[in-house]
Structure formats: C-alpha cells, structure tokens
Amino acid sequence: MFPKEYDVIVVGAGHAGSEAAAAAANLGSKTLLVTMNLQTIAQMSCNPAMGGIAKGQIVREIDAIGGYSGIVSDKTAIQFKMLNKSKGPAMWSPRVQSDRMRFAETWRLKLEQTPNLDFYQEMISGIIVENGRIIGVRTSLGLEIKGKSVVLTNGTFLNGLIHIGDKQFGGGRAGEKASTGITKDLIDLGFEAGRMKTGTPPRVDGRSLDFSKMVEQPGDEIPEKFSYSDETKPLKQQRSCHMSYTSLEVHDILREGFDRSPMFNGSIKSIGPRYCPSIEDKINRFADKDRHQLFVEPEGWDTVEYYINGFSTSLPEDIQFKALRQVAGFENVKFFRPGYAIEYDYFPPTQLRHTLETKLVSGLYFAGQINGTTGYEEAASQGLMAGINAHLKVHEKESFILQRNEAYIGVLIDDLITKGTEEPYRMFTSRAEYRTLLRQDNADFRLTPKSHAIGLAGDVRMRKMELKRNKSEAFVTFFKETSAAPEEINPIFSARESALVEQSDKMFKFFSRPEVTMEDMKNISSVKNYIEVNNLDTEMIEQAEIQVKYSGYIEKEKNNADKLDRLEGLKIPASFDYSKLKSLSYEAREKLTKIKPATISQASRISGVSPNDVSVLLVYMGR
Amino acid sequence: MFPKEYDVIVVGAGHAGSEAAAAAANLGSKTLLVTMNLQTIAQMSCNPAMGGIAKGQIVREIDAIGGYSGIVSDKTAIQFKMLNKSKGPAMWSPRVQSDRMRFAETWRLKLEQTPNLDFYQEMISGIIVENGRIIGVRTSLGLEIKGKSVVLTNGTFLNGLIHIGDKQFGGGRAGEKASTGITKDLIDLGFEAGRMKTGTPPRVDGRSLDFSKMVEQPGDEIPEKFSYSDETKPLKQQRSCHMSYTSLEVHDILREGFDRSPMFNGSIKSIGPRYCPSIEDKINRFADKDRHQLFVEPEGWDTVEYYINGFSTSLPEDIQFKALRQVAGFENVKFFRPGYAIEYDYFPPTQLRHTLETKLVSGLYFAGQINGTTGYEEAASQGLMAGINAHLKVHEKESFILQRNEAYIGVLIDDLITKGTEEPYRMFTSRAEYRTLLRQDNADFRLTPKSHAIGLAGDVRMRKMELKRNKSEAFVTFFKETSAAPEEINPIFSARESALVEQSDKMFKFFSRPEVTMEDMKNISSVKNYIEVNNLDTEMIEQAEIQVKYSGYIEKEKNNADKLDRLEGLKIPASFDYSKLKSLSYEAREKLTKIKPATISQASRISGVSPNDVSVLLVYMGR
Ligand SMILES: Cc1cc2nc3c(=O)[nH]c(=O)nc-3n(C[C@H](O)[C@H](O)[C@H](O)COP(=O)(O)OP(=O)(O)OC[C@H]3O[C@@H](n4cnc5c(N)ncnc54)[C@H](O)[C@@H]3O)c2cc1C
Numbered sequence A, B: 001m002f003p004k005e006y007d008v009i010v011v012g013a014g015h016a017g018s019e020a021a022a023a024a025a026n027l028g029s030k031t032l033l034v035t036m037n038l039q040t041i042a043q044m045s046c047n048p049a050m051g052g053i054a055k056g057q058i059v060r061e062i063d064a065i066g067g068y069s070g071i072v073s074d075k076t077a078i079q080f081k082m083l084n085k086s087k088g089p090a091m092w093s094p095r096v097q098s099d100r101m102r103f104a105e106t107w108r109l110k111l112e113q114t115p116n117l118d119f120y121q122e123m124i125s126g127i128i129v130e131n132g133r134i135i136g137v138r139t140s141l142g143l144e145i146k147g148k149s150v151v152l153t154n155g156t157f158l159n160g161l162i163h164i165g166d167k168q169f170g171g172g173r174a175g176e177k178a179s180t181g182i183t184k185d186l187i188d189l190g191f192e193a194g195r196m197k198t199g200t201p202p203r204v205d206g207r208s209l210d211f212s213k214m215v216e217q218p219g220d221e222i223p224e225k226f227s228y229s230d231e232t233k234p235l236k237q238q239r240s241c242h243m244s245y246t247s248l249e250v251h252d253i254l255r256e257g258f259d260r261s262p263m264f265n266g267s268i269k270s271i272g273p274r275y276c277p278s279i280e281d282k283i284n285r286f287a288d289k290d291r292h293q294l295f296v297e298p299e300g301w302d303t304v305e306y307y308i309n310g311f312s313t314s315l316p317e318d319i320q321f322k323a324l325r326q327v328a329g330f331e332n333v334k335f336f337r338p339g340y341a342i343e344y345d346y347f348p349p350t351q352l353r354h355t356l357e358t359k360l361v362s363g364l365y366f367a368g369q370i371n372g373t374t375g376y377e378e379a380a381s382q383g384l385m386a387g388i389n390a391h392l393k394v395h396e397k398e399s400f401i402l403q404r405n406e407a408y409i410g411v412l413i414d415d416l417i418t419k420g421t422e423e424p425y426r427m428f429t430s431r432a433e434y435r436t437l438l439r440q441d442n443a444d445f446r447l448t449p450k451s452h453a454i455g456l457a458g459d460v461r462m463r464k465m466e467l468k469r470n471k472s473e474a475f476v477t478f479f480k481e482t483s484a485a486p487e488e489i490n491p492i493f494s495a496r497e498s499a500l501v502e503q504s505d506k507m508f509k510f511f512s513r514p515e516v517t518m519e520d521m522k523n524i525s526s527v528k529n530y531i532e533v534n535n536l537d538t539e540m541i542e543q544a545e546i547q548v549k550y551s552g553y554i555e556k557e558k559n560n561a562d563k564l565d566r567l568e569g570l571k572i573p574a575s576f577d578y579s580k581l582k583s584l585s586y587e588a589r590e591k592l593t594k595i596k597p598a599t600i601s602q603a604s605r606i607s608g609v610s611p612n613d614v615s616v617l618l619v620y621m622g623r
C-alpha cells in the first residue's frame, strides 16, 4: 500500500513535522508525512502567534532557508509588531498574530502543493530498526512503512497526560488522543527518556469581555512581514490585542486552589518552561509583585474566541474562573475552555548529532518538542534542519550544519546537543554570543546562499537577496565616498541638537552620529537623489542604515566569531579516546566521552569542561 | 463558572447539535453548546455533501424554518446539482458538494454570531435527573452544569468502536476519542439502548489519480442553492466530480479480505445502513452485478484530498488498497487514510415523543444519530426540532410538531417514534405519503409561516415568502384568466408536435399540456409582458409553472391529506388504558400501550395495528 521505500518518513505534522516534510520533499526526497489527524496539521496548540524576541529571528531564518513558517504566518496574520524597535537592530524582533484556523488550513494547502510529498493519517506506534539503522515505522493498525530515514516530531503527544486541578486524563492536546508505543521502542533501543510539562491558559468568549476597561495594543503603524519572498504582502488591516492586569485579589483567589494544584501537590513532577511560567508559578515565585500583565489576543479575524496570554494555569477550573472574573474587563467572562497542563515524554537531546540524527540509530532524527524544547519556532527550525539533513544523508551528501555565529538555529541546536536541557528550552537573544551578527534583517544574507547551494532556496529567492545585498552595499559605499557640506548637514545637526561642523566631510562620518537617522539624511538632496535613481526599496535603505550605524559593533563581533570559527575548524574524530588524556579533569573526561563533541569549539561549550581542559585537548591535537 | 441555570444545554456540536443550539438561542433561550472539541464543530464525518434525493428537500425545509444547514452549505458549496430534474417536481432534489474545512469553519462562525449562545469544550460524561426531570449535565472533569432542558446529540461517539479489518480501537470518528458515561446513566434510568454501525470510504490523494480515465460529472449549468434567503448567492464557478467503476477483478480482490472483514467474521454484530452499504456488502448482496459506480468527489476548492463515494469499507487496508488500484484512473492511487466502520450506541426512538423529548425524563431530548438515523440532513433536522421544542417547553409554550403531510421532517420524526428502526434510518421520497405536496420548491410556503409564528423565521424571510406566493399565484390566475389566440399558441404546439387548435382558449388549458413548458409560453407576448411588468424572478416563474402543470396531482393529494388531518385531529389522552379494549388484537394492545400514540392517525401507522384495530379505537372514541 506504500511505495517500496520512502527516502524520508516524517512522524507528526506539528510545526516541526510540517517543516521537515516540506524541506525533504522540496529537496527531492520521496517523503511521507504520517500524522494522527490530517485535520490538525500545524495546529497552534497554545497561543496564536509566531515570532517575538529571538523567536522572530528564527522565523526569519527559517524563511531565508526556504521553510514555510514565515510565509504561512504572513498569509494568515491579523497583526504585525516589530518588538524592541527602540533598541539596536540586534534586538528587533518581528511578531505576528495569526488566525488560528487559517494558519492550519494554509499550512495544509502549502504541503499539499509540495511535490514528492505523500500523506497518511494514522498513529505510528513503533519504529523498525535493523543493525543500528532505521528501516521504517509501524502504524497502530500494524502496517509497516519502509523508509531510509525517519524524523520523529511527536510534540507533546508521547504518553501525554493532561492535568486540570486534581483531575488527569490521557491526551496529546485538549480533545486529542495521546500517542503510545514509540517511547517504549526507543527505551528498548537504549535511549534515555525524560518527562516535561507545559501549560496553556483558558480560552474565553470575546463577547463577554469589556475591552473599554483594558489598554488597546494595536499593531505597528507600518506593518512589515516575516518572509523575504514576494509570496506575501504586509497587512493592510489589523486586529488589536488588549492588555489588562491581575491584582492582589486575583492572586488571593488563585492561592485558594494551590492545594488542588497538580504543580504544588506533587502530581506533576516534571519541569515546565521557566520563561512561560503558569500564573500560579508567577505569584508563587514573585510573591512581592502585586500584579502581572495579561494580553488578550483574538484567535482570528472573525471568531469571538480569545487567548489570555499570561494566564497559563492548571489550577481547578472553578478557581481559574473565579480569579479571572476579578480582572478588569473580565467581570462577566465566559470560558470556552479552561487552561490545563500537559506532561509528555522527551528525549534528552545530548543523544543527538548536530544534524539532529540520533547517535544510537543511524537515519533516525528527532525534532521539536520531543527534544525538550518549547515553542513553535524552536520546533519548526529543528524540523527544517532534520528534514534537510535526512534528505542529504539518504542521498549521501554532506550534512547541513549552522554554526553559532551563523544563525540562532545554530545556537539552538548546538545548545541542545551539547548542554542538553533540564527544563523546556526556549530561545533568548542572550543565548547567542554573536547576536549583533544574527539579526532579523540579515537572515537572508546569512542563510539563503547556504540553502541555495544545497538546492532548497530557489533562484528567485537567491537573486532577490543578492539585489538587496548589492544595492545596500553600494549605498553604504556612496555614504563613504560622498561628502556633505556644512550647509547641508548643519540643519540636520541643529534639529537633532548635535554639534555643528565647519568643514565638509564624508557623509558616512556624519551619519554615524547616534542621533542622526536615515530619515534625516534623506533631507540631503544627493541622498534623496541616489535613492530615486537607484530605485532602493525600504529593506535596502534600512539595511544600509544598519550597516553604517552599527558597523563598529558588527566588525568587532565578526572578529570574535572568526576566532570561534578557527576552533570550530578543529575537528575531533568520533572515535577519540578521552580516557587516554590523564590531564583532563574527571568530570571533563566523563562528559566528553558521553557527548562526543565534533569540534574543539563544541567541547569548550560543554558545562564541566574548563578552559584548562580545552588547552589539554589543543596540546594533544598538536596546536 | 456557569450561569445558575441554562434554559437549554446541547451536548455535541455535530449537525444535530449545531442546529439545536442555533434554534434554541435564536428563539431567546439561554443556551450552552458543550462539545468535545470546539475545532470540530459541524465536521462532516463522511462525505462532503449535503442534500440529494429526499435529503435535499429536508435541507430546504430546515432553511424555511430558519436553521443554518442550507446557508452554510451554500456559502461553502463547490458544486450544485438539482437531481431528478427530468422527473416531476416532487422528485427534484437539490444537492451541494461543500468544501469540508470551510463548512466547519462557517458553521462555527455562524454559531459564534448567535446571541444567547455560550460554548464550552469538554466531554459530558453524565446527565443529572431529579424526580424524572432533567436538571443538568456532568462533565468528565466533574463539573456540574445546570439546565432546564438538555438535548443529547452524541452522534457516533457513544462508546464508539472503530473497525478496520480485524483491528479495533475506541474512537468517535477517525482520530477522535469516543464518549463514555452517558449510555450507562441512561440505561440506569431505564432506557433501552442498542448498537448500530456505519462506515466510510478511503480518502485519497487527487494528485495520484488519472481523471482522463473517468467520466466528468460537472455541476448544473445554471446552479441554484438551498437557502430561500438572500444571505447566499448561487455559485459562479464550480468544481467537477468524476465517475469510475469497480470490476469483477476488483470484486475478486475484495473477496480475498472477507475472512478478515469485521462485517463477515462476526466481530461487528450491529446493523449498518442498508442504503449506504459498504462495497463488500454490495458485492455480497448483488453477486450478479459485475460493476458498481464510484463517485470521486473533491473535498474542497484547493485541497488535493478526494472522497471515494461508493467505496465505503471496513476491509483490511491492504485489501482496500489493492482493490482500488484496479479501478480505472486509480492505477497509482495513494491513500490519505483507509476506510473504516464504526459501531456506536443508539437509543430506539420509540422512547421519544413527537417533540423528540424522551418519555422517561422530562426536559431531556435526543436528536440525530443517537436516535438510530444516518445522514447529516436527518440529524440536522432533528436537532432543529429538538432545539425548538426544548425552548418552547422551557418557556411553557405549545410544542412545535410537523405533520406527515407538512414536511419530510414530520415524516422522519413520526416514522422514528412510531415505528422505531432496526437499522440506520435514512429518508427516502417513498417514505412520504404526500410527496407531491412536500416539494423542495415550496418548503417556504409550507413551513416559514409556522416558524414565523413561533418567532424563529424572521420578518424578512416571511415577507420574501409572501411575495413569492402572491406573485406566483397571481401569475397562475393570469394564465387562468387570459386567453391566447390560435396564431399565438399554434407555433408553439407545432414546434412541440402537439395538436393545433382552431379557437382561442384560456392559456391555463394550453399550458397544461405536458409537452409545453414555461419557456414556450414566454414566446407569447402577453406572457413575456406580464413577467416584465410584474418583475417576476425565476423562483416565482418556476412556482407558477409547477402550479399550472401539476395542479391535478397536487389537488388530489391535498384531499387525501385533509382526510389524514381529520384523523390527526383525534387526540388520544396520554393516560388512555388500552387493556380495557378487549376487541383490540393482542399485538395492537401491546404496541399501543408501549408507544402511547398521540393521535388516532399515529396509532394507525404503528406496525401491528390493523385497520380493524383503528376502527375499534374510533368506535370507542365515539366516531
Ligand atoms: C498545552 C500546551 C501548552 C503549550 N504552551 C506553550 C507555551 O506556553 N509556550 C510555548 O512556547 N510553547 C507552548 N506549547 C508548545 C508548542 O505547542 C510546541 O512547542 C510546538 O507545537 C511543538 O511543535 P512540535 O512540532 O514539536 O509538536 P506538536 O505541535 O505537538 O505536533 C505534534 C504532531 O505529531 C502528531 N503525532 C504525535 N504522535 C504521533 C504518532 N505517534 N503518530 C502520528 N502522529 C503523531 C500529532 O498529531 C501532532 O500533529 C504548548 C503546547 C501545549 C500542548
């Protein structure tokens, strides 16, 4: 009933699975996407939004590589915001609210239009391994499907257990079944498994809210978008979110339910996402704070369903309800469904290579929440990388690995496989050593050429990126080579309360002053002229501005990154025997033996491996 | 967390539940719709189409009363067909193919826009009854929700068990959980329960089909629509279906799986829908037929998923697949998912009153598949009637009951509660004694005034119906009163090879000849003129044509129906003691005691009650 053998079988059609399937198929692999329910492809389990700080950069990276998350988000967006616009460009982070139903529908239609991609609806209950190599999967009805490689993206479904107050029931997401069988197979193969938890807030009826008591949160005045491609357009119309606050009263009511909270009464033992804490966690950990923000987010263009961001909880429903009724604007709130927590199996990601292939089973890849991460963007980017690498391995090509100085995706995967994670891993800008390099505006420069080289990013995408690069670079050169006279620049300086000059000088120098913006520079007729003659679009102009104004920082980070690159070049053979190196600390020897870093640089990032241990390694390797 | 008490609680948001909730809320009842998953409201479990023979009439009736099924179907239609257009107007049956995803989304948004209607996502696991009256429901998490009335519309979910070949697993629909708890509560209360089964065909990838080997089945050239209201417009663009055939080869392969068929090896004991048989049923029962038709129906505007109408099966997947590959156009077919059968609990509907209220528990209503019916239309219409009647009872108003000569809905409910059903009940035109009266073109005349009287059908709907009625009647009068001269009518007659006339006569007479159509009559200038001056639309013109050409039949059935009405008027007190009537046959006495018919007419339709028994009753009641 299936072809003799697929190149790539993707299990699960969440964000990770959808990207994995699209990438492998677009690269030319005969790909099968098997999922429990074809009506729930790329469901947003939690909030209806993509992006945000560090996560928005990831979506831009996915898009630059040729994944679909950015395009689907754009097409179904109801609001766009560039967060942190007042800070330096390394911090700018795009975020989109999407229409939840349309998001899933658009993903499904995108996948259906992907050649080489087959679909099948069923639960996969086991994997088939022969001599340390994956050879297929088994469905719950007993069918065997053969594949040269398998990407597992089971999300929160593996032995999923839902908690609300003191009640528990099996499920992978509210209203959906849990997935059983795979965990056991993996453990039998020698994998280490763990348990994590995450939670979600109640959904409420917008008709029962009084928005006049909340603060409106409109989208950006000039909305941008995720995708570098022309497949999407910025929004013309947007829907607003709203903001309200909890209060001491609300906290008191919530505390009434603590003895029935699965978090506090011991029935949930696994660890939840520290940075998406539940509301009970927040009032517990920050007992001195007398209020917490709540964002009230519409679930789509037309629906009356709202998502209460910031109120994730697994307290008993009656407590959730009583407490929320005390929040301004929620006096008459009606629930669509209560918040809940879910516990699920994950596999410590130190069991993976940089390609996301497991070390134990050749051809078997893990991506997404199954690796102990949290968040759609983290999942999607892993799926993309696993799908690409599964394809490349099957076709005996070199693997596709992004370095820490090349992409947040590189940081994410390197962190996971090197350090593992004890709690749901979420991306932050602070995790990246070179975040000035890893900006949302230049993900195309960083990644499109690499992806084009392996045949994923198409020619159109590549040419568009080159045009942007060439034109913005030329514009920077123009600023470097063209002078402005005092009578041209001084009006700008005086408006900006900046010291006036008496002599002409290169515009680059004037423009570099922090208080001067591109908008100011456009007042100089030669600048205005240049833009018109060269037909520069907003992205090119913005890019030039960043290159001029942050060139110092960028240069410095580039140098640091180059040093890293050199260490990165020092590969450690997979068979390296650390037990011979007596001068290594005991802990380092143990960790290195377990994790088997691929390079000196990766070794240096393992917690427990000291600079001293790194020197020992360098000496031994003849450096 | 819920209001003190709802007027109406509807359990389940399938076709029955969605109509029930909309009707009760629109009538002004404080209504709650609780369902297992708010993302699957009004899912089409089986084929993506509404209407068809006898079923299309029901959709028109639902629309005339003010339900939403017609509107939602129209808004999401991808193809429209008026079936049986070559037969008399009693047989004309509208049918719409819908976009499956949009259908569910549109229903959800329609419900969200309904005032008085709240939503809640959870499984209901029990009902709460006090002194023979319903007082609420219990959720699986233990919440109690109070209600003055409850409508159960659990569809195929009650203890649902899915079968494919020799595998079984619990579920209410592929990929969804079964519902547990309610059956036990009802049995404890004294209800009789039974088990039925139904099945569905595989879904396949349209990209793997060769449509050039099939026969195209386009929609109507001039598509119409279900709704009488102006909320929807006829389609401008349509998608085609296709047709192919099974063969002896296909049948042989299917037979290979018979020993693993749950239908034939005894693992399914319950009875399936005789008129939607599985393919294995068909080749078993009609062993002499060497082929069966298959309709290949797209699931939406953009999706590549197709539904294989006519190939419903619960044979093992490998057999389904091998057999389908032998069908012309399916040589390379790829499956999205296999067909399957499902067994579920139902409650013999003789336990209900004409209002769909249970006889055992006051305020408790059953609607849809739970009553042993099959089909979206049958479910939706019951939901509508149960929702209306729950509202009316709570507000102490007279119940809303349709007679057999007023609506297919009347036939449906009367059949169910009077005769019960041993196998999934589906509507046919042959079930209606007065089908010449119950046409799809006049459902508005028949039902909108009744619905307007109880406040459901709005004024706009009512006025539109009146205009159509008045204008079409006036047009008929015009034909009755206006003469045509031989030189006007003879050209028409000669074109139609009909005998010529020598004298003027009333147009009504000429027009009554079977071979003459309205199109012909429009060639007469006074007719053309009348239409223009009076601004008649197509519906009014068509209505006049039917009234002229079928007046004889219609008149005759009206007379018969009037007789029925008189019997219908003879009410039997609920407390009537049949044991006193010794002249009744034993069987009649037993059935009458059990079913407690409300009228002599209903008594006469109970199987086992002979005309002689009816005479006994009539004599006893003084007639
Ligand atoms: C209750 C809840 C709360 C959350 N809260 C947050 C939060 O606060 N912040 C945050 O950033 N993220 C949160 N998330 C996490 C976010 O939803 C995930 O990170 C993201 O969806 C993971 O994507 P994924 O592709 O790994 O898995 P998922 O999106 O979970 O998708 C898994 C897919 O695999 C399918 N599947 C599973 N097992 C099988 C099988 N055996 N056979 C076939 N198909 C299978 C499922 O049907 C599903 O399609 C939450 C998730 C849940 C459920």
Ligand SMILES: Cc1cc2nc3c(=O)[nH]c(=O)nc-3n(C[C@H](O)[C@H](O)[C@H](O)COP(=O)(O)OP(=O)(O)OC[C@H]3O[C@@H](n4cnc5c(N)ncnc54)[C@H](O)[C@@H]3O)c2cc1C
Pocket (backbone or CB within 6 Å): B011, B012, B013, B014, B015, B016, B017, B034, B035, B036, B037, B040, B041, B042, B043, B044, B045, B046, B122, B123, B124, B125, B153, B154, B155, B156, B157, B158, B172, B173, B179, B180, B182, B198, B199, B200, B273, B276, B312, B340, B341, B342, B367, B368, B369, B370, B373, B374, B375, B376, B379, B380
């Ligand atoms: C596999 C299959 C094959 C079918 N084949 C045919 C066919 O060939 N021909 C045909 O005419 N019809 C067929 N049907 C039947 C058709 O789908 C039904 O007649 C119609 O959908 C019934 O509508 P309903 O509203 O009664 O129930 P459903 O559409 O089944 O809806 C039931 C709803 O109730 C909810 N629910 C159930 N229990 C609970 C609970 N305890 N708490 C909260 N919510 C609950 C469910 O989530 C669902 O939303 C088939 C159905 C299935 C599943």
